[in-house]
Amino acid sequence: MISLPHYLTVGAVLFVLGLIGFLTRRNLIVMFLSAELMLQGVALNFVAFSRAHGNLHGQVFALFIIAVAACEAGIALAMFLMLYRKKRSLDISLWQALRDPGLEETRDLVPLPAEPKEEPLPVLSVSGIEPARKERDHA
Amino acid sequence: MSLDVVLFTAIASAIAFSALAVVFSRNIVRSALWLLFTLIGVSLLYFLLGAEFVGATQLIVYVGGTMVLVVFGVMLTAQQQFLKIRIRPQEWLVAGILASALFVLLVTTSFHLGEGKNSPPAEPMPGSGPLGVGFLTQYLLPFEIISVHLLVVLIGAAYLARAKRRPGGNRD
Numbered sequence: 001m002i003s004l005p006h007y008l009t010v011g012a013v014l015f016v017l018g019l020i021g022f023l024t025r026r027n028l029i030v031m032f033l034s035a036e037l038m039l040q041g042v043a044l045n046f047v048a049f050s051r052a053h054g055n056l057h058g059q060v061f062a063l064f065i066i067a068v069a070a071c072e073a074g075i076a077l078a079m080f081l082m083l084y085r086k087k088r089s090l091d092i093s094l095w096q097a098l099r100d101p102g103l104e105e106t107r108d109l110v111p112l113p114a115e116p117k118e119e120p121l122p123v124l125s126v127s128g129i130e131p132a133r134k135e136r137d138h139a
Numbered sequence: 140m141s142l143d144v145v146l147f148t149a150i151a152s153a154i155a156f157s158a159l160a161v162v163f164s165r166n167i168v169r170s171a172l173w174l175l176f177t178l179i180g181v182s183l184l185y186f187l188l189g190a191e192f193v194g195a196t197q198l199i200v201y202v203g204g205t206m207v208l209v210v211f212g213v214m215l216t217a218q219q220q221f222l223k224i225r226i227r228p229q230e231w232l233v234a235g236i237l238a239s240a241l242f243v244l245l246v247t248t249s250f251h252l253g254e255g256k257n258s259p260p261a262e263p264m265p266g267s268g269p270l271g272v273g274f275l276t277q278y279l280l281p282f283e284i285i286s287v288h289l290l291v292v293l294i295g296a297a298y299l300a301r302a303k304r305r306p307g308g309n310r311d
Contacts (some may be wrong), residue, residue, distance in 0.1 A: 003285035008249035010151045010184065014158055014177070016242040021162035023234035029167055029213055036205075037158055040181050049186045056265055056273050062193045066200050067285050069154075071292040073205045078299035084216040112306050127153045 007048035014041030020128075030078050039069050095096040146187060165212050172301035175206050192267040 014037050021034030043062040050058025080090065087094050096105050157180065178201045185194030232287040274282050 001141075002143050005149070005246075005249045005252065006147065007184070008252075010154060012242055012245035013155050014181075015245070016238045017155075017158040017162050019241065020234045020238045024230050025162075027167060028160065029209075029216070030170060033161055033170055033209070034301065036174060037177065038159060040177065044181055044184060047188055047193055049262055054264065054303070056270060059190050059193050059264070059270060060273060060278055062190070063196060064281060064285060066193075066196055067289065070200050070205050071289060073208050074296040075292050075299070077208055078296040080212055080216055081150055081300050088245050090216055103200070112167055 004048055004052045007051075008045055009046040011048065012032055014038070014044065016041075024082040026092050028083070031092070032076050032080075036073075038070065039065060147184075150180050150183050150187065154184070167213050168210070171206070171209050174209070175202060178202050178206065189264040192270055201232075 016035045016036030018041065020037075021037065022031050025031055025034065046058040046061040046065070048058075050056065050062075083095065084090060093106060093108070099105070129132045154177055157173045157176040161170045161177060164170040164173060178197065182194045182197035182202070185191075185197060
């Protein structure tokens with residue numbers, strides 16, 4: 001019989017995987033997706049508790065979580081777009097201006113490999129002399 | 140084995156697999172796509188729990204709206220080749236230890252929570268009717284607050300993402 005602890009376990013799996021992703025990844029968008037995973041785990045817990053207690057509070061909480069997550073997605077993606085326009089990258093280590101005063105900037109111990117330069121697209125060379133155009137009268 | 144158990148097992152394993160794929164996939168577009176499957180699985184679990192309204196809202200708002208927004212964001216920003224940032228094994232180690240400790244704590248707590256009181260089979264969840272009445276009576280204030288919040292976010296997101304005009308005339 002499926003009961004409350006099974007649903008709570010699924011919620012815990014979602015939350016823990018989101019936590020791993022949030023701690024290990026450094027791309028802003030992947031961190032955002034991991035945060036969404038964590039929110040999903042919490043919302044699932046709320047609905048499971050709502051079922052166990054037989055009342056509405058958990059469902060209402062889950063609906064508010066969904067609404068707040070939609071807001072968060074909108075504002076976060078607008079901010080990512082703005083940050084990307086400024087530095088052409090989504091690496092979070094480029095954005096450390098809000099750290100504590102007197103704290104050293106975190107740097108990579110092993111520098112990242114250089115981004116491969118894009119080769120310019122091949123252009124066909126001009127071939128030969130342009131043939132003279134004759135005026136034709138189509139009369 | 141009842142239908143309930145079979146459905147729950149199938150949906151839960153699908154959710155766990157796609158959540159793993161979200162976290163461990165190297166390509167951002169792919170992990171956004173796997174998140175879509177996770178969200179669909181969670182909404183199916185809501186249906187299985189008897190919370191039809193929450194499940195339908197999840198499908199409409201998340202799968203229909205938020206994921207489209209996320210995919211647009213990915214496509215607008217991730218066209219560079221250098222999508223993959225390498226992760227050092229120490230970071231995996233720290234995150235893995237922390238996460239597994241938290242997981243063990245959560246699971247033991249929840250099973251301990253369930254075993255104590257032999258809870259009676261809960262009556263079917265109140266449907267969407269009581270939910271709507273609740274939103275207009277008991278939860279009226281948070282409902283209004285969140286509607287104003289949505290409006291503020293709409294204006295703020297449009298302000299942040301707008302195309303800024305430079306004095307020179309070129310648009311950024």
